[in-house]
Amino acid sequence: MNEPSMLELLKTRRSVREFKTDPVDEQDIQDILEAAMNAPSAVNEQSWQFVVLSGTMLKEFCAINTNTPKGAAVGILVCQDLKAEKAKGYAVQDCSAATQNILLAVHAKGLGGVWTTVFSQNADRIRALLAIPEGIQPFSFVPIGYPARKPANMKNGFDKKKIHKNTW
Amino acid sequence: MNEPSMLELLKTRRSVREFKTDPVDEQDIQDILEAAMNAPSAVNEQSWQFVVLSGTMLKEFCAINTNTPKGAAVGILVCQDLKAEKAKGYAVQDCSAATQNILLAVHAKGLGGVWTTVFSQNADRIRALLAIPEGIQPFSFVPIGYPARKPANMKNGFDKKKIHKNTW
Numbered sequence: 210m211n212e213p214s215m216l217e218l219l220k221t222r223r224s225v226r227e228f229k230t231d232p233v234d235e236q237d238i239q240d241i242l243e244a245a246m247n248a249p250s251a252v253n254e255q256s257w258q259f260v261v262l263s264g265t266m267l268k269e270f271c272a273i274n275t276n277t278p279k280g281a282a283v284g285i286l287v288c289q290d291l292k293a294e295k296a297k298g299y300a301v302q303d304c305s306a307a308t309q310n311i312l313l314a315v316h317a318k319g320l321g322g323v324w325t326t327v328f329s330q331n332a333d334r335i336r337a338l339l340a341i342p343e344g345i346q347p348f349s350f351v352p353i354g355y356p357a358r359k360p361a362n363m364k365n366g367f368d369k370k371k372i373h374k375n376t377w
Numbered sequence: 378m379n380e381p382s383m384l385e386l387l388k389t390r391r392s393v394r395e396f397k398t399d400p401v402d403e404q405d406i407q408d409i410l411e412a413a414m415n416a417p418s419a420v421n422e423q424s425w426q427f428v429v430l431s432g433t434m435l436k437e438f439c440a441i442n443t444n445t446p447k448g449a450a451v452g453i454l455v456c457q458d459l460k461a462e463k464a465k466g467y468a469v470q471d472c473s474a475a476t477q478n479i480l481l482a483v484h485a486k487g488l489g490g491v492w493t494t495v496f497s498q499n500a501d502r503i504r505a506l507l508a509i510p511e512g513i514q515p516f517s518f519v520p521i522g523y524p525a526r527k528p529a530n531m532k533n534g535f536d537k538k539k540i541h542k543n544t545w
Contacts, residue, residue, distance in 0.1 A: 215383040215485040219412035219478055244387035246534040249480065249492050258539050266543040298469070305473030306492075310387055312417065313481070317383040324417050324474075340545045366414040371426050375434040377508045 218317055220365065225321025226278040228354030233282045237318055241353070242285070244314035248306035251299035257307045260286040260339055267352075273334045274350060277325040281352030285311055286327070286339070289346040304348045311351050321356035324349055386485055388533065393489025394446040396522030401450045405486050409521070410453070412482035416474035419467035425475045428454040428507055435520075441502045442518060445493040449520030453479055454495070454507070457514040472516045479519050489524035492517055 213221070242259055250256060262270050263283045270286070271279045287308050289300035308324055315322040327335060327347040335347050381389070410427055418424060430438050431451045438454070439447045455476050457468035476492055483490040495503060495515040503515050 212382050214380050215386050216408060216412060216482060218383050219482055219485075220415045222415065222417070224417060240384055242540055243533070243535045244384060246536060246539065247388045247390065248477065248534075249390070249392060251494065255534060255536075258541070260541045260543070260545065262543055264543070301466070301469055302473045305470045306477040309416065309474040309477040314384060314387055317387075326419065339541075339543070342545060345545075365411070366416075366423060367411045368414060368423075371414065372410055373426070373428045373507075375428070375430055375432070375507070377428065377510060377513075 212317070218313065221363070222312060222316040223360035223363065224323040225356045225360060226323050227357035228281045228321065228352070229357055231282065231355045233320060233353055237320065238283060240318070241311055241314040244310045245307040248303070248310045250303035250306065252295050254293050254295050254299060254303065256290045256293035256300040256303045258288040258290050258345055260288065260341070262286060266339070269338055270335065270350070273338065274325070274327055274331050276328070277350050278323065278352055281354040283354070284350055284352040286347055287311070287349045288341065289348045290344070291346055292344040301348070308349045308351065315351070315353055320353055322351040322353045324351060380485070386481065389531070390480060390484040391528035391531065392491040393524045393528060394491050395525035396449045396489065396520070397525055399450065399523045401488060401521055405488065406451060408486070409479055409482040412478045413475040416471070416478045418471035418474065420463050422461050422463050422467060422471065424458045424461040424468040424471045426456040426458050426513055428456065428509070430454060434507070437506055438503065438518070441506065442493070442495055442499050444496070445518050446491065446520055449522040451522070452518055452520040454515055455479070455517045455519070456509065457516045458512070459514055460512040469516070476517045476519065483519070483521055488521055490519045490521045492519060
């Protein structure tokens with residue numbers, strides 16, 4: 210069976226919040242991180258760092274950042290590297306592009322995940338839990354696992370009303 | 378010839394700043410926008426709007442936003458829809474994910490583009506040029522065309538030092 214085309218995969222990626230208990234291969238996580246680190250970044254500053262969480266650490270993380278669904282085999286915390294950021298606001302864009310590449314690589318592998326926010330009120334406890342140094346800011350977290358079921362909402366997001374030609 | 382896999386495309390996308398004069402098919406632009414609008418967004422708010430620029434308008438845009446390379450056949454201005462944004466900072470993340478999907482769809486089609494920032498000091502003139510209404514904030518611009526040459530820097534961005542396992 211041919212892998213679906215990238216254009217198809219870009220359209221069919223959906224948030225996955227419920228997972229099977231099957232483990233995720235370590236090579237898959239490495240491939241996903243390779244995709245993340247080939248995202249574009251402002252002035253090529255690459256202001257991202259990644260913490261891969263599993264087992265007890267993943268459970269403890271989810272107990273703090275309660276908007277992250279539980280039950281994934283593994284997860285990737287994307288952090289802004291503020292020491293690498295060349296102008297205020299760039300790291301958020303770099304880390305957003307990296308997070309989107311993670312979600313797409315996850316989907317291409319038949320895995321599922323969802324972009325969850327790390328709320329600022331949780332950041333200090335997360336930094337303490339994971340011994341994250343000064344200047345590194347937790348940004349997003351993607352739990353990753355085999356989807357428990359096909360996402361219910363496959364509605365295409367395309368909306369012609371949001372396209373304007375040369376003038377509004 | 379098989380299309381390269383998504384994982385391959387995620388790794389090989391590079392910024393393209395020089396373009397052939399060949400036109401870009403309108404259906405390609407529609408497919409690229411469909412990919413953009415299937416990006417994830419915070420609480421599914423989809424706080425994005427798009428202005429497709431070509432011809433004179435594209436030239437005038439590039440004369441204002443001088444960090445955008447000239448010579449592309451067409452381009453997409455991604456705007457934050459602040460009326461749709463549910464919490465401050467979400468629209469930047471939504472529009473970053475949409476911009477990244479644009480770049481990947483562009484690459485999948487054998488086209489080239491680059492994520493250029495719309496600097497805030499240019500925003501008012503751009504809003505005036507394109508008659509962009511209140512509450513809509515120009516965010517990024519991707520010029521799109523057939524690449525004049527293969528990007529010089531194909532260095533893989535993977536960096537093992539940026540990966541941490543369960544603790545820093």
